[in-house]
Amino acid sequence: MNLAIDAWAQPAGGQLRERMPEVARLFEKSGSAHLLDVRLGPEETxxxxxxxxVDKLMLAAWCRPEGWVxxxxxxxxxxxxxxxxxVGVATVDLSKPMAAVRELERAVHELGCKALRIVPWLWKLPPNDRRYYPLYVKCIELDIPFCTQVGHTGPLLPSETGxxxxxxxxxxxxxxxxxxVAGHIGHPWTDEMIGVAWKHDNVFIDTSAYLPRYYPAQLLHYMQSYGAHKVLFGSNFPQLSLSRCMAQVKELGLAAEVEAQFLYGNARRVFGL
Structure with missing residues (x-):
């Protein structure tokens, strides 16, 4: 078996159309609309x-102002x-700062989660908003990464937070x-995202929500040169098929050591797996 670690996924819970209506058109455009209403348990996944x-799937919780997904x-x-x-990736209710810090601590200590993820467009709050800051302190204390989304917002909502x-x-x-760990590459600000990852030792990029066939040329150059230790494989399952993503990674023709870092080495190091 390959040792691929998928840095960005969520369960196919059968309730996405109802609880995340904004993503329905993304699934339709990606050819995965049938998974909006299908529940896949651990065995089926x-x-x-x-x-x-794929050896490990990093599965994330989702919370939005209207409630938990x-x-x-x-x-x-x-x-x-x-x-x-x-591998569990926790989330929290950003609107309740103290409860959010306590929930993050519980998710790590009691549930074994290995990271925190918050998707800014859901909250209409960019990651430099004051409500995130107590969580950043707690992530450092817990020695876990903070995962977020960068780039335009696929759902029909403002993209500025990305x-x-x-x-x-x-x-x-x-x-x-x-x-x-900045998920979704950062397009159309890919050069900005690469610049931020180059500038800051602890900033990384994951490729979720993009089939490898459509990775931007500058990202491919970055991950095959001075950014080989900075880019993590992600799918955004169930929006994108794991099999399609992995087959297309092979088509990229990456050098063996670059592919190894991209598919699992970087994630293993960054998430402490």
Whole structure:
């Protein structure tokens, strides 16, 4: 089996159309609309992972101002069932700062989560907003990365919160010890995102939500040269098929050592797996 670690995924819970209506058109455009209403349990998800050659899936909880989509406990059902295959990524209710810090601590200490992820467009708050800052301190204390989304917003909502500069750049300046994994490449600000990752030792990029066939040329150059230790493989499953993503990684013709870092080495180091 391949040793690929997928840095950005979420369960196919069968309730996405109802709880995340904004993403329905993304699934339709990606050819995965049938998964909006399908619930895949741990065993069915692992079958897809095995077919694709993915060893570990980093499954994230989702919370939005209107309520929870997938709770941290929902994610723990997967990680407890198959701890060698699923890695929990916690989230919190950003509108309740003290409760959010306590929930993050619980998710790490009691549920075994290995990172925090917050998607700024859901909250209409960029990552340099004051409500994130207590969570950054807690991430550093817990020695876990903060994962977020960069680039335009696929759903029909404003994209401004996804700009790497100034928002993520300011966070990295304020918290140089915080490991930050910026998901979704950063397009159309890919050059900005590469610049921020080059500038800050603890800022990384994951490729989720883009099929490898469509990775921007400058990202491919970065990951094959001075950024080989900075780019992590991600799919955004179930929006993108694990098998399609992995097959297209092979088509990129990466040098063996570059592919190894991209598919699993960087994630293993950044997330402490």
């Amino acid at each position: 692992i079958a897809l992972m095995d077919e694709a050659g 997938f709770s941290n406990d929902d994610i723990a059902e997967f990680t407890r069932a198959f701890p060698e295959r699923f 700009r790497p500069v100034p928002y993520l750049d300011e966070v990295a300046l304020d918290f140089p010890e915080l490991r930050i």
